[in-house]
Amino acid sequence: MKMRLTKDFRGSHSSSGLAMISDAECRKLIDMMSEGLVRTDAEHKFIFVNQQFSKMLGYPPAELVGHSMSEFVHADDSKLLLQQITERRRGKEGRYEIRWVAKDGHSIHTLVAARPVFDDDKHFIGSVAVLTDISDYKQTVQALAEAETMYRSLAEESLVGVYIIQDGRFVYANPKLADIFGYTPDEIVQEKTVMDLVAPESRALVEENIRRRIDKEVAGIHYSFKGMRSDGTTIDVEVYGSGITFRGKPAVLGTLLDVTEEKAMEESLRESEEKFRTLAENAAVAIGVIQGRHFVYANPYLIELSGYTLEELLKTDISEFIHPDFRNVILDRARRRQMGEDLPTHYEFKMIAKNGEERWMDMSLGRIQYGGKPAIVGVAYDVTERKKAEERERELEQTKREFYRRTILAATDGKLEITEREEIEPLIGEPLAFWDIAKGEDLSRIRHAVAEIAEAQGMDPSRRFDLALCAGEACTNALKHAGGGSASLHKVRDSLVLAVSDHGPGIETLTLPEVALVRGYSTAGTLGMGYKAILSVADKVYLATDPGGTTIAIVMRIEQMEDQRPVQGCLVFEKRSGITS
Incomplete structure (x- = not known):
């Protein structure tokens, strides 16, 4: 049998010198083979397997010999095995x-490389085959196929253009790349050269960068150039490409982005920044940009106003420029903004210059992105002179009011005192009654109610009448000149106090003497009883007026004095803020 096997394996190659090798040596060579070697009979059963084939399948030779090949072939390849057996029976070799x-x-x-075996009478007696294990190769091929499928899927669905360039042409272009240039992928691959998609002014640059990667001068390059679409319009594109080997030849694999809009935005932003800087550098107002707690930009006016150099200004914490009265609020707002x-x-705040000088600033702020980070841009006007003028005006107004207050107090024999609203309210106490003044019908209701309460408090009829008239006049003024207000009646020791308040524009300082002393004078041009008439019957009147409204407090004793004259101090008010009674 051994001699027969050796003869079968030698086959028709005895002329090559294999015949000179002994059977023992031949058997030894067969077992040393790195490929599997098998011999089957006419029924396709193994009659010989070498050590390598035994090792491939993990069976010892004794468990293979005598068994059909079909017992060990994968079920999905059974049909293929039958086809190959048929071919061997027909005398055909196969791979x-x-x-x-x-x-x-x-x-x-x-x-498998197999050939049929025949006896001397040309009868088919089996096959002999050499088997090479290609499992690792198959796994590699499968892995490559999967990787290629995954890559192609990623490339086909990519939001950026993907390409492979070889020999000056595209051998692959994904749909996004084709869309960017206004072609289909097939048009780019089959009809266009690389330079067809590059604007003339950029062709030398692109050609050189492709050469550098093909020649392996650089591994990869990231750059921008002008592309040309199918309609002839130019676009700005940005690419990153690396040298690779594709199908055995040098190539370039890369990605491409259409950055036309971004470039336009960058140019627009650059122009805007240039305009802003030109405007800011020549503005007669302070302009600065703040990030965190430092200036990152300051225009010349701000630099001059602060007294610092630009370098000092950018290095100094902004708290150093803010007056302590405003520091905490402004720093907290800057952080939160x-x-x-x-x-x-x-808002307005005080700024402190390097020399310690305080300046009032009128500031407007906005939130921006500066250098890719949140920032605050501020525009500030120096309003120090305006503030000084306002302070002088307030002092003058206060002086005039004090002069008129003293003049009116003297002219009315102490009956009318010009004061402040906050000085009246704490002194008159809780009300006996309170009324809203909103419409004309309220005036009669309030007059009658005041008269009834005065009567209940024991006030004699003539004084009740006078108090009711005062109520009617004061409430009428509130309704006509301020659109309404409120009235209340109080009892303080031996007197009744009628208080009427509104939120109208108030009485100007210059008109106070006429309002208080001229009978029938009205700030709205309507004649009425007037404050002079109120003074003629009241024991004392307190008047507080400013742009926020007017409050009048009319004091009348419950009991009438014999000489009909008011007695100083009939209603004792504490002396507060220059107010005396």
Whole structure:
């Protein structure tokens, strides 16, 4: 049998010198082979397997010999095995791939080279085959196929253009790249050269960068150039490409982005920044940009106003420029504004210059992005002179009011005192009654109610009448000149006090003497009883008026004095803020 096997394996190659090798040496060579070697009979059963084939399947030779090949072939390849057996019976040699199932159950891919064996009478007696284990190769091929499928899927669905360039042409272009340039992928690959998609002014640059990667001068390049679409319009594109080997030849694999809009935005932003800087540099107002607690930009006016150099200004914490009275509020608002909170954008504060000088600033603020980070841009006007003028005006107004107060107090023999609203309210106490003044019908109701309460408090009839008239006149003024207000009646020791308040425009300082002393004078041009008439019957009147409204407090003793004259101090008010009674 051994001699027969050796003869079968030698076959028709005895002329090559194999005949000079002994059977023992031939058997030794067969067992040393790195490929599997098998011999089957006419029934396709193994009659010989070498050590390598035994090792491939994990079976010892004794468990293979005498068994049919079909017992060890993968079920999915059974039909292929039958086809190949038929070919051997017909005397044909064959090369094919087939899978076997190893003893531990895993599949083994093999490349088979088989030829038929005939006896001397030309009868088919089996086959002899050499089997090469290609499982690792198959796994590699499968992994490559999967990787290519995954790459192609990613490339096909990519939001950026993906390409492969070889020999000056595109060998691959994904749909996004085609869309960017206004073609289909097939048009780019089959009809266009690389330079067809590059604007003339950029062709030298692109050609050189492709050459550098093909020649492996650089591994990869990231740059921008002008592309040309199918309609002839130019676009700005940005690419990153690397040198690769594709199908055995040098190539460039890269990605491409259409950055036309971004470039336009960058140019617009650059122009806007240039305009802003030109405007800011020549503005007669302080303009600065703040990030965190430092200036990152300051225009010349701000630099001059602060007294610092630009370098000093940018290095100094902004708290150093803010007066202590405003520091905490402004720093807190700056922090919160940079975090995105909506806060007041306009306010006034005091700034401290390097030399310690205090300046009043009128500031308007906005939230911006500066250098990719949140920032605050501020525009500030120096309003120091305006503030000084307002302070002088307030002092003058106060002086005039004090002069008129003293003049009126003297002219009315102490009956009318010009004071402040906050000086009246704490002194008159809780009300006996309170009324809203909203419409004409309220005037009669209030007059009658005042008269009834005065009567209940023991006030004699003539004084009750006078108090009711005072109530009617004061409430009428509130309704006509301020659109309404409120009235209340109080008892303080031996007197009744009628208080009427409104939120109208108040009485101007210059008209106070006429209002108080001229009978029938009205600030609205309507004649009425007037404050002079009220003074003629009241024991004392307190008047507080400012742009926020007017409050009048009319004091009348419950009991009438014999000489009909008011007695100083009939209603004792504490002396507060220059108010005397």
